[in-house]
Amino acid sequence: MYYAFAVLAPDIQRELHLSTEMAFAAFSWSLLVAGLASTPVGALVDRHGGRYVMAAGSVASAIGLAWLSRSTSTASFFAAWTVIGLASSLSLYEAAFATINRKVAVGAGRAISTLTLFAGFASTIFWPLTFALDAHIGWRDTFLVYALLQVLVCLPLHLWLGRDAPHQPVAAGAPRDSHTLGEAIRHPIFWKLALAFAVNFFIFSALAVHLIPLLKTLGHSAATAVLLASLVGPMQVAGRIGERTLARDAAPQVVGRFVFATLPFGLLSLALLGTQAWAVALFCALYGMSNGVLTIVRGTLPRVLFGVRHYGAITGAMAAPALVSKAAGPLIGAAVLSRSAGPTLLPLVLFGCALCSLLLYHSAIRTAGQAIDGERQAA
Template sequence: MTTVPKKLPIVLALGIVQTLAFGSTLYLPAILAEPMANDIGVTPGWAFGAFSLALVVAALLGPAVGARIDRFGGRNVMTVSSLVLAAGLALLGLADGIVGICLAWLIIGIGMATGLYESAFASLTVIFKSDARGPITGITLIAGFASTICWPISAWFEIEYGWRITCFFWAAMHIVLALPLNRFFIPSGGKSPQTDIAQKLHAEGRPVETVTTNYFTMPMVLLAFVFAASWFTATAMAAHLPRLLQISGLGTADAIIAASLVGPAQVIGRLFEFGFLQRMHPLISARLAAITHPIGSMLFLIFAGPAGMIFTSLHGMGNGILTIAKGTLPLAIFGPTGYGKRQGFLMAPSRFAQAAAPFVFGVLIDGYGMQALLLTTLLGILTLLALMVLKVSASAKETD
């Protein structure tokens, strides 16, 4: 009989790793894109474009990475991600032109494909199978502080030592902190749900080839849209939130403070999910979360700067719950079999949406200022509608 590892040490380790991983990748351009661009003599749009390359790489590699975790567990994959992210960030700090920056972000993209939430969620599902909802929520509770912790650290290092030293600092953190946590706290090996089913069929004398998973169904399409729309909004906010708040009339310091509220608000939302909504289907919490950004953005558009903290708090709460939903909804609807590969397919459109978000939303801010929020408001409403339809589709079409 296989002993299930204790949850708390794994959750704490992966939560710290994810905080570092997000702070040094997705949240980095919001602080470093402008000084980086100014230093090498290009516009900030080029810096964000280079960052988008990383998201495209992550999208393309996602299904293969997930399938490997399904088969072998996440320990080796997550360990390699620490090395790759460290190498990419070090190269970013050494880059002396746009070509070097693009190359660095391409390498960082490999690290993102192997080291962000999708890999962590798949690793937990291999370990805990259908009981992974609690651990998934746990690591997102910790990593919800990524922007709150890492934005001020990145900003301080950039002001005091420059953007290159900031990149070197985060590269070092992946070696001295993330690498040992991934290596020593994630259990090695482990049987995937597919392996369990295959062994059962073999014992019953039935062909193992019958263990198949359909990755292209209407519930999958709806979930892929939900995740893509929410990741577009989350990435747009991560890249441009301080600037958006400054456009509304807030000073630089006040804008950073208001933007940093996203982290605590995400944790509050996740605590709400972990406590009050834990006994309910993840669809319920996802629907509640989908409407928070539209409500907050409308208040922000009406009242501008004075509503900045309300907007960032509502956005953070919704984004925090939706981040959990990205891990728990596929598990609740489709079960643990093929979870990692399924996550790779589900998140591929999200990565492309993320890749487009910094540029598209930046262009909209340049042209329309705060009115750019109308796009993310619409996406939030469409996300809610998709989640309402998903209940019928999933329950009627899918089984574990």
């Protein structure tokens, strides 16, 4: 649904006679659809649980991917990505985190961390697998294979989640349930965090689809570019293992400080020394670790700051700006790469963005603990 497009985009553009901008516009449109749907989907999980919501996401994903595999026109191509965008909101991280929040009243943070350990291998598996499938069966049948995986693997697993009770009491030890969605979005901390996550999503989405082409532009072969990019997945897992061990007793706010500070260093190494394979490997390590742990932070921090009962709706609302910026990442990345200023321009632009997100995050958490505690005591 996400990583395959970076590998298959050139073949799709040639066969459908699409410009680079048009091809990535469709992909970005799907991310925008996911962002628009994230808040109501989160509220659905809060109310009904994740079993049927995520199962519907698997069905929608299978339909969208199969449709994409048969697309022959620009209109059909965009329509397929519209369905995939809706499927993303129903079945990816935000829906999964909200489902875990309902099912695991105490220890949800550890459960989210465990889930992300497995998901960290997504790019490591599906970038090389897509590369191999495309070489043997072409991009259309590759998407069809992935549609079948949604039906044969993901759908049964989502149905296996079981039914949740309509309302679950907040367990002892869980954060106090003190914020509704309306209260959360009126809080300045919410918007600072939402913008900090949004800027990071912009960076990650731009690199998710442009990292391999960028590395090729920097002089690395296609095989080397795929190999280096595939380091991101294991480093995501390494970062998440570190979060579970070295930082197991640290508050999400503290872990977030490390995450937001790591990415600028990696981007600077890519911008200054990107023609060297070791520097690219260093970047992929820092990028992967930052992305891996950030996924956990954005799943656990809203629970700590805003409570449990409306977690799905609040995290969906917080994810909406991030998913909109995620939609812009591929488009703006393509525009920057197409300029004649050289391949280092994109890493430098993203480096500036990473510094902005770091400042936003620090501004948000500087007084977050005192503000939230004060509101809860007053309540």
